[in-house]
């Protein structure tokens with residue numbers, strides 16, 4: 001059985017890609033179209049290096065949602081996965097939001113079907129529902145507060161100690177928060193297949209080869225990887241750790257696209273991607289993030305498609321827990337305590 005499924009390539013897109021003039025200067029065209037359409041290009045750290053380099057803003061999920069909520073561009077070109085572009089549309093409904101490849105899904109999103117999750121939340125009506133931003137807009141409508149890996153700890157710690165909690169869909173991030181904060185949570189059993197691929201055995205072998213190299217891990221990793229980490233945090237927090245570290249060599253247990261920013265900010269250091277079971281880390285490349293290419297970015301700017309469309313009732317309902325997240329994130333203006341609806 002496949003580890004995950006990716007939608008078959010869209011025939012129109014295939015034809016459009018084939019029709020691109022091989023002599024076209026794609027970089028120059030992207031820059032020109034960006035001005036013509038008053039567009040902003042937002043990219044996640046897991047995108048290909050050339051996409052990160054042409055983006056107006058590169059960030060983690062929280063930074064990107066803040067940018068999407070505050071941009072004055074007319075067109076948001078989201079180089080990331082679909083749930084991220086959906087967040088941009090939820091927070092900026094008057095903008096056109098496009099994603100270079102609509103097949104860019106996420107296994108965490110897929111692991112949480114809305115009908116099943118609705119039954120689960122209804123079976124626990126006294127629980128507040130916290131959902132990781134890596135979920136569909138429908139799951140967001142069933143949630144009280146959304147969190148990202150960079151604000152989850154802060155938000156959970158701010159909730160009353162006796163408030164019962166459901167955490168979905170990532171069992172690893174939920175388990176990490178639960179252990180770190182000493183707080184019981186009912187965990188939905190979803191996972192990111194990319195972060196689940198790291199091999200503890202291979203990581204230990206690597207650590208023996210590089211005893212002075214600190215390990216930085218994303219909390220989407222299973223506990224047997226987190227146990228070996230010197231630093232656990234979101235992509236932006238891992239980048240900060242790497243910048244500030246005095247070590248010459250660091251081991252990185254997250255999607256290897258992030259290493260591009262590390263090489264830019266700390267060119268004197270060496271970064272080793274944590275290995276998968278076969279001893280190399282190529283299996284840890286996110287296949288969904290990798291669907292976006294410069295050619296697809298050019299096409300989606302040119303055609304302003306494929307566009308994110310959400311029905312308004314879903315968008316409005318999903319906006320509520322997302323706005324709560326923004327209000328409760330570190331650095332936000334103080335708000336009244338959040339009570340379960």
Ligand code: 13P
Pocket residue numbers: 044046059060061062134148149150220233234235236
């Ligand atoms: P952050 O960038 O928010 O750490 O999340 C990583 C991720 O899950 C992207 O898929």
Ligand code: SF4
Pocket residue numbers: 081105106107108134192193194195220255286287288289
């Ligand atoms: Fe989803 Fe994992 Fe890919 Fe992030 S790295 S988009 S959580 S599948």
